[in-house]
Amino acid sequence: MRLLTHNMLSSNIKGVTNGFPLKIQVEKVVEKQVEINHDFLRNIFPKIDWKAFSDASRIMGYDEMPEEPPEPSVLELNVEFLGKFHHALLELHLEEGALLCPETGRKFPVNKGIPNMLLLEDKV
């Protein structure tokens, strides 16, 4: 699971008012290189919850993302920063670990990169 996906997932437990973001518990992080796409990064930037993303990247072991979101001009002009943003958003994978509901603390395990968000009542 990469951080772009993590930025979309929220706790689906009934009664939880704010289930985002899920806390990350790391057991194993894997880095997988993918080709950078500058335009894509510039387009996706305003849609990302920056605090959740930068906090998560630090938990995954990468310290290069600032706590405060950068000005959009940084993404236009600073190619080095784009590379780091790309790395944090798309190249860091939580392979083994868990995601925790921020309100209830309930654990959603992550195995082989796949988070299991099923609740007991969902089981088929």
Place this chain on the structure above:
Amino acid sequence: MKLKQLETLLGDLQQFTTPKVELEQYPTGPHIASRLLYTAENSFDDISNKVVADFGCGCGTLGAAAALLGAEQVIGIDIDPQSLEIASMNAEDLELDIDFVQCDISNLGWRGQIVDTVVMNPPFGTRKKGIDMDFLFVALKVASLAVYSLHKTSTRDYIKRTALRDLNASSAEVLCELRFDVPQLYKFHKKKEVDIAVDLWRFVPKRSRVKDN
């Protein structure tokens, strides 16, 4: 990538080893999958450089097709862990970078406007009534640009009415009618193969709607 090339690559993907009838697990054949994604990309520009989600991905055929046609990020969602394992292997075999999430679509906790396009071949609702509309409901909440989906032709009028009136679609168009081959997968199937008429739909969500967090 040419359509034929895409169809060939998808034809090599592994499919369900023991399909679960209660989940209506049928493979999305390479013929339909290639045409669905090819149309989405070439007629509407809804795939390349976009974030694409495959709802009820099963063995990942639609998601793989999206990745092959240049989707920037693909996320496959399914409730069944065995399918997700096969989907993972398929993605690896084709050297595609796809994220998978195990969850129930009806209970999808999903935030924000990150997903551009949803592609899906949802269960038709023969085992769990109304599940096709549950999928469509969630898809229209999640997608920013468009939803591509397959539904039985016999439900065409109902779907159009419901999508426009209740599910916040600003448009609902049938792009074409296809024949879906359902091979003899389950013990209760009497015929060797059966053809079901399905519609390939393109839905556009209303933009003015505020997405909930």
